[in-house]
Amino acid sequence: MSMDPSKRTVLLTGAAGEIGHGLVHGLRSHDDIRIIATDLKEIPEETRSLCDEVHVGDVCDEGLMQQLIAMHEVTDIYHLAALLSTRAEHVPEVAHEVNVGGTWNLLKLAAAHSASHGESVRFVLPSTIAIYGLDGPEHKQRVGKVVEGEFNLPKTIYGANKLYCEHLGRYYSRHYRRLADDRGSARIDFRSLRLPGVIAAETKPTGGTSDYVPEMIHAAATGQPCVCFVRPTTRIPWMTMPECVQSLLDIGRMERDRMSQSVYNVASFSATAGEVADILRMHFPDARIEFEPDENRQAIVDSWPGDVDISCANTDWNYSPRWNLEEAFEHYIVPSIRTHYAQA
Ligand code: AKB
Secondary structure, eight states, X not given: OOOOGGGOEXXXXXXXXXXXXHHHHHHHHHOOOEEEEEESSOOXXXXXXXXXXXXXXXXXXXXXXXXXXXXXXXXXXXXXXXXXXXXXXXXXXXXXXXXXXXXXXXXXXXXXXXXXXXXXEEEEEEEEXXXXXXOSHHHHHHHOEEOTTSOOOOSSHHHHHHHHHHHHHHHHHHTTTTTSTTGGGOOEEEEEEEEOEEXXXXXXXXXXXXXXXXXXXXXXXXXXXXXXXXXXXXXXXXXXXXXXXXXXXXXXXXXXXXXXXXXXXXXXXXXXXXXXXXHHHHHOTTOOEEEOOOHHHHXXXXXXXXXXXXXXXXXXXXXXXXXXXXXXXXXXXXXHHHHHHHHO
8 A cells, every 4th residue: 555645644743853853854855745743842943834733732631632633634643752761761750651651642542533534544653772671781792783572671761661662552553452343443553663873963962872972973063072971882873864764754654565563673883982983083183072981871871782683674665774884974964064053
């Protein structure tokens, strides 16, 4: 079944965030669709101007979300609103409310809407490498690339929240109300990508533990000193924001019969903090980068895989990285961040 972009209405939560900023641009440039954007905080004018409607509101607000889904006859939900790993570790109960409560609220409302309209609702959820839980650097080294079914033992509330939301989405997609007589009427078409660390040139990250690389890059580009909170040998998988946005758009439009599963690993390259610092110094010779590991944040990143196996996404929907580390810097990070700060 191909998706007719001209008849789609997207509800986008977390629109004021980093991925939201990129995804609104991506949705607008790729498809003639209606974009209803929401966030808990004001959505920047540049993003707002690309949307058909914007609303400041809480994804846990059942009344508001129900009104938006029903009034606009939403066909697709990109649910980006979340508390990321570092912020969530300070307020795990709030993280649960937002990350799980918000997702539950939207799945429940989308299922009711699909049942009343007889049309399935596509639900795209960014998940994360934080759903994996490894036992430290030596274990990471030994394990290498992880596949989707391995080490699903998250060591942060954010990773636990996102892993449960993957299961909620799969339940709503395949097993919803399995003993009810009218169970077939609600149709959620759930898709999720386990995102690695994401590097954006146009925005600065907040609240994440993978923020150490984007923070380093933005500091170097603005001549600021950077104290990196992990060891230089710390390795995780990465992708650039353009690649992240494209992969979310691709999985959001993918024909269901091409997908053998609902949740996929995606990533472009694996790199250590030291490798990023070295390439940064090549492009920004005055960069001042020091490493002072924060024991607790280091332990979080040490529980994440050094790399992920993306062969399922490649087999099912031809996913493949656009750039390696060097190419990402040459073709995106350096030119885009120079342009970004020249306009600032
Ligand atoms: C975070 O650092 O919490 C996120 C993530 C790795 O999903 N960027």
